[in-house]
Amino acid sequence: MEHVGPNNLAVFHAFALPARFAPAAPPTTMEKKQKILNDPVYGFISIPYGVLFDLVEHPYFQRLRNIKQVSLTHYVYPGALHTRFHHALGALHLMQQAVMSLREKGVTIDEEEAEAVMIAILLHDIGHGPFSHTLENTLIDARHEELSLLFMQRLNEELGGKLELAIKVFRGQYEKHFLHQLVSGQLDMDRLDYLNRDSYFTGVAEGVVGSERIIKMLNVVDDRLVVEQKGIYSVERFLTSRRIMYWQVYLHKTVVAAEQMLRLCLQRARALATAGALPWAPPSLAYFLRHHITRRDFYARRNELLDCFAALDDTDISTAVKAWQQHPDPLLSYLSYGLVNRRLFRLEFSDTPFPADYVAGIERTLARSGKVPSNMAAQLIIRGKESNSAYTTQQEEIMICRKDNTVVPMSQLSDFGITPRVFVKYFLCYPKEL
Known part of the structure; x- marks a missing residue:
């Protein structure tokens, strides 16, 4: 392969984005404080004016309209043509609900932290390339998470440092660890949205999860995200649905x-x-x-x-x-x-x-x-x-807060019905002409 140097980029110059994207002017006191959208999964959702709306309007984010959420799954499920743009807005909506629910339970999340965790979830997939995971490490040798971080750092410079805290939350470097868990964990807003959204557009009902109830069952103990004990069966349903969706949709043989x-x-x-x-x-x-x-x-x-x-x-x-x-x-x-x-x-x-x-x-x-x-x-x-693994003990576990206020990993509950193991299948792929 030819080495990439600065001169090699000249031919691409016409395709480069503007050096700086000018954010929209802030609304006046007489204008609405948020943009209302109609989402097919959740109904009416909102995007607050300010940095969040500016990010949605940015060409980097608008590009996600042309990247399919589930790659070539439409070859099997014709309705699966939704995009990373849809998913990011859905995850933002769930994050808004989670912040509101935690605040109602007395968890301290100030306005700056709330905005930061919402920015982090909005941009968590901005580094995805064409057809999402399919061509990762095929066209470029880099993971989408790394590119998402680079995009966030670039946008932070363009917006005068307004993403500093969001980047810390995204990387798990902020002092309130539970905010990172809401963005990236075994029970995060990313997974809650894509399961419901992918289930809706594929028509596979087994993927539907009770995201609203799960969010209502979340709490924070000792700076760790926990699920109240009465929500354990909703979490089990979530884990079971995720495993089914992997084998029935994402890893369908076709x-x-x-x-x-x-x-x-x-x-x-x-x-x-x-x-x-x-x-x-x-x-x-x-x-x-x-x-x-x-x-x-x-x-x-x-x-x-x-x-x-x-x-x-x-x-x-x-x-x-x-x-x-x-x-x-x-x-x-x-x-x-x-x-x-x-x-x-x-x-x-x-x-x-x-x-x-x-x-x-x-x-x-x-x-x-x-x-x-x-x-x-x-x-x-x-x-x-x-x-595919429905649940793993190799990552930070889902923590359950029992009625006596003790907190235990989900895998240690006697009635936990999900086996924490990795299921592996080997495949052989060849032309049907045989």
Whole structure:
């Protein structure tokens, strides 16, 4: 891959965002204090005018309108076309409810802290790339959480330091630890929203969770977020729903097959670019096909690369894949045609790794089938594994406040019905032409 240097960014200059985004003028005393939106999951929700509204209006955040929340899940559930923009606003709404509920119970959260935790949840996914998790570490070698933090730091500079406290909360560096737990934990506003939202748009009723009741059951003891004992069954329902949604929606075998095909398609395009035969692509995508961008590059040239990344979304990938159906490279055109026309690979799940002779047999059969060029057979067989854990003791546990005011980890309750373990499934993905 060509090394990324400052001069390499010149071709991308027309796609960079403005150096500084001018926030909207504050409303006068006669104007409304908040923007009201109609959300399909919660009904009317509000965005307070001020820094929160300015962030929603920022081009970095508006970009989330063009990034699907659940990637290629619409291949199985046609309604699953909602975006990270929807999810971020929903998580903000739940955070508003959580702050209000905790304050009613006497938990001290001042206005600055309330705004900070709301900013943190609003921007927690701003670093996601096209098709969310699917292309993470495919187009760029960096995790979306790291990019979210870099975006927040950039926005903090643009807005004159108004995100300082939000960044501390996001990173878990603020003295009130429970605020970080509301943003990132095993029972946070992120998970509460995406389960309900993804359930709504997929139509999978098993994912519905009682977010309103769970929020009402939250409290704070010794600076730790706890759930009152009478809310334990709502939490169990939440954990069960999350496990079901992973296997029935996020890790549905057809969804996984489509995502693996998209990854393979982008990897092939990058291999051609590396060999000096870059396939046509929108400039925002072509840049990342030409260059191997790592987290180190983002930290070294933050502003330039964030602008490049912010110009890239689902539409760039979809446009390129549609065009690549006619590409002379047989592997790239074969994968692109399959993605555009839903001619997806078959995927098998197994509790144990697939035997080498079984995989070799599929490769031989595929090579002799005449359906694909024989020299492509090995490249069209994808092996990997997926994992899911409804609840884990390896992270900070959900704490339960019993009626005698003692606090215990949820895993230590005698009637806790969720097994804290990681479930792993191995997969084998290959063309259906067999």
